[in-house]
Amino acid sequence: MLESVVFWVLAVLAVASGVAVFRVDSMARATYALAVSFVAVGLALLLVDLHYIGVITVLMMVMEMAVMAVYMVMFMGMNPALMPMSMVHDNRAAIAAAVTTFVVLAGGALLVPWPSRREPDPGTVAGTAQALGEAIMGSKMLVMLTVSPAMVATIVAGVVLAGARGRYDRLGDDLDRRPADDPQPGGVGR
Amino acid sequence: MTLEAVLVVAAALFSVGLYGAISQQVVVMVMMGLELMLNGVILAAAGFWWFLSPDPTGQVLLLVVIAAMTLEMAMGFAVATLLHRSRGSDMTDMATDLSR
Numbered sequence: 161m162l163e164s165v166v167f168w169v170l171a172v173l174a175v176a177s178g179v180a181v182f183r184v185d186s187m188a189r190a191t192y193a194l195a196v197s198f199v200a201v202g203l204a205l206l207l208v209d210l211h212y213i214g215v216i217t218v219l220m221m222v223m224e225m226a227v228m229a230v231y232m233v234m235f236m237g238m239n240p241a242l243m244p245m246s247m248v249h250d251n252r253a254a255i256a257a258a259v260t261t262f263v264v265l266a267g268g269a270l271l272v273p274w275p276s277r278r279e280p281d282p283g284t285v286a287g288t289a290q291a292l293g294e295a296i297m298g299s300k301m302l303v304m305l306t307v308s309p310a311m312v313a314t315i316v317a318g319v320v321l322a323g324a325r326g327r328y329d330r331l332g333d334d335l336d337r338r339p340a341d342d343p344q345p346g347g348v349g350r
Numbered sequence: 351m352t353l354e355a356v357l358v359v360a361a362a363l364f365s366v367g368l369y370g371a372i373s374q375q376v377v378v379m380v381m382m383g384l385e386l387m388l389n390g391v392i393l394a395a396a397g398f399w400w401f402l403s404p405d406p407t408g409q410v411l412l413l414v415v416i417a418a419m420t421l422e423m424a425m426g427f428a429v430a431t432l433l434h435r436s437r438g439s440d441m442t443d444m445a446t447d448l449s450r
Contacts, residue, residue, distance in 0.1 A: 164351045171359040181366075181370060182366070190379070190382065191382075194385060204393060205392070209400070210399070213392075213413065217392065227427070228423075231378055235430065235434050247375040248375060249375055249443065253372070254373035258368045258372075259365070261361075262365035265360075265364065269358050269361060274354065274402070288406075291409070292413070295406050295409065304410075307414060307417045311417065311421065318427070318428040321432045
């Protein structure tokens with residue numbers, strides 16, 4: 161009973177703060193609202209014994225929202241806590257798409273005859289960080305072997321995209337400028 | 351707490367995120383919409399895990415979704431930086447070159 165009450169409180173908090181992300185007057189408040197939504201979902205994960213996943217969801221998303229708030233300040237060139245903003249396009253079409261999606265998904269969730277909950281096998285350590293660690297380092301290692309290069313590729317792509325000077329800046333449009341036009345020349349023969 | 355309840359809440363989060371991803375003009379706000387959608391996916395996956403298949407290996411799917419979320423954020427921030435640097439704006443309407 162208590163579990164259900166806590167779940168519904170967290171559920172309402174998650175959805176309400178999710179809606180607030182696109183309703184509040186400033187980007188800073190939107191960022192905080194999104195952080196609250198993630199914290200609520202992270203706490204809901206703790207209710208279903210996903211201790212490790214729940215904790216990293218809370219920690220990671222709070223940090224991510226802090227970074228996002230910095231980006232808001234950097235790019236908007238204003239005090240995001242004081243400047244009201246509403247920048248949307250195709251609002252009606254977006255609302256229609258969101259409502260349709262919700263009706264379809266919620267209808268499916270309510271109409272499908274889900275089986276009753278299957279209890280975990282006795283003796284397993286389901287839901288613990290130890291179990292997840294053993295899965296990652298054992299039978300599910302291939303998954304993490306796939307995720308790891310994707311993360312490395314993201315680091316490289318992020319640096320390339322966000323870098324202030326690329327190879328065309330250094331070597332010209334035809335990549336034939338020698339020596340390269342660098343603010344601080346280096347290498348042999350400088 | 352039932353699986354249906356968890357899935358309905360997850361559907362609500364996903365739908366709100368979808369609204370944001372479609373309607374917002376600022377790249378970072380679009381990213382927020384995508385994050386909310388993945389938030390719903392995480393909750394739904396946790397519900398499926400808890401109610402239908404509560405064995406340890408099922409948690410790996412959640413870890414993959416969270417990893418995908420971080421990759422999306424990292425690339426989104428990089429693209430927002432590039433857009434701002436090259437065009438002085440971080441609006442999606444300023445980056446519609448491929449639609450022409």
